[in-house]
Amino acid sequence: TTDAVIFDLDGVLTDTAELHFIAWQAIANKLNITFDKEDNEKLKGVDRENSLKYILAKGNLAVGTAKFEQLLKEKNDQYLTLINEVNPSHLFDGVLSCFAALKKSNVKIGLASASKNASLVISKLGIEHLFDFIGDAASVANSKPAPDIFLSVAHGLNVLPKNCIGVEDAVAGVRAIKSANMFAVGIGDNQILTQADLVFPSMSEFDFNQVETAFLLSAT
Ligand code: G6P
Ligand code: MG
Numbered sequence: 253t254t255d256a257v258i259f260d261l262d263g264v265l266t267d268t269a270e271l272h273f274i275a276w277q278a279i280a281n282k283l284n285i286t287f288d289k290e291d292n293e294k295l296k297g298v299d300r301e302n303s304l305k306y307i308l309a310k311g312n313l314a315v316g317t318a319k320f321e322q323l324l325k326e327k328n329d330q331y332l333t334l335i336n337e338v339n340p341s342h343l344f345d346g347v348l349s350c351f352a353a354l355k356k357s358n359v360k361i362g363l364a365s366a367s368k369n370a371s372l373v374i375s376k377l378g379i380e381h382l383f384d385f386i387g388d389a390a391s392v393a394n395s396k397p398a399p400d401i402f403l404s405v406a407h408g409l410n411v412l413p414k415n416c417i418g419v420e421d422a423v424a425g426v427r428a429i430k431s432a433n434m435f436a437v438g439i440g441d442n443q444i445l446t447q448a449d450l451v452f453p454s455m456s457e458f459d460f461n462q463v464e465t466a467f468l469l470s471a472t
Contacts, residue, residue, distance in 0.1 A: 254359050254464055255411035256384070258402055258429075260297065261365035261373060263421035264439050264455065266342045268373060269296055271334040275327050276303060283323075285311030293444065297422030299366045299395040300324055328369075335369065338376040346456035351382050353460045360384040362405040364418065364428075366396050385409045397424040399432035406432070417467055419458075420448070435467045 263269030273292045280287035285307055295303045304323055308315060315323070354361055363370065363386045370389060374380050385408035392400040406413045418429030421439045426448045429436040437458070438448030445451050450466045452458050 253415060254357075254417055254467060255415040256360035256362055256406065256409045257354055257417045257419060257460075257463075258362040258364045258405050258409075258434070260418075260420045260422065260425050261363060261370050262367060263296060264344075264419055265347050265379070266338065266344055266373065266377060268335065268338070268367075269421065271331060272296075272303075275330040275334060276307065278330055279304075279323055279327050280307050280311070283307070283311055283313060285313065293423070297366055297396045297420065297424035297428070299389070300328065300368070302395065331369065335373055335376065338373060340378040343377050343379065344455040346454070346458055347379075350455065350458050350460065351379075355382075357460070359460075360409045360411060362409050362416075363387055364401045364405045365389060366401060366425075396422070397427035397431065399428050402428055402432035402434060406434075414471075417463060420445075423447070435463075435470060437463055 259265060262272060276295065277287050287307060291310065295306060351361060361383050363383050366389050368389050371386060385405055387401050387405040387408065389401060392404055394400045402418055403413060406416050413433045416434045417437060418434045419437045419439060420426045420429055423444060426436050426438055426445050430447055436448045438445030438451035439455055442451035449470055450463060
């Protein structure tokens with residue numbers, strides 16, 4: 253049985269993956285490091301500190317602690333400016349009907365985002381009240397691709413990981429779901445999200461009946 257569906261936020265429920273990209277690109281530009289969509293693909297689902305480490309490594313650049321902290325702050329300040337504009341119209345098509353279908357089937361809804369800004373974005377989208385549990389990225393030891401955030405949300409929902417379905421747009425996120433021993437639904441390109449059990453091009457194609465059928469088949 254499916255007890256819960258646990259969603260990633262950025263790139264699954266709304267297009268903030270693009271806003272993270274814009275903010276990181278500004279930092280990379282300033283440091284004279286090239287940073288394109290392909291690099292960004294590797295950073296999806298990756299936490300703030302590790303994202304900056306990736307960019308610095310790409311540019312063969314070493315910075316001291318103070319500079320590192322300053323760059324993190326700059327990126328986040330720009331990101332906060334960008335998400336200030338987020339409102340309920342930015343919710344991806346298909347999300348509300350998907351949540352309605354889950355509620356109708358008595359399936360719990362969780363959020364497992366690596367973003368420390370997740371609660372803010374969720375409240376700007378106006379969907380806080382639809383979640384049974386919202387995970388806290390700041391309180392888990394290991395970030396995606398480690399399973400920690402998905403496991404902590406399953407725990408918070410009081411369900412077993414093996415009865416959960418995770419939904420992710422990122423390679424690191426799909427790996428986190430699989431490491432948590434959950435069924436993984438990818439949102440995006442199936443050539444990129446190769447480890448997912450099932451992939452939809454976007455949330456508007458997410459079909460809970462199809463997901464559940466595939467999930468139950470995979471469990472037998
Ligand atoms: C999500 C995004 C990443 C982002 C991370 C941390 O996983 O996909 O691109 O780096 O959250 O976000 P934060 O808002 O804490 O910097
Ligand atoms: Mg994501």
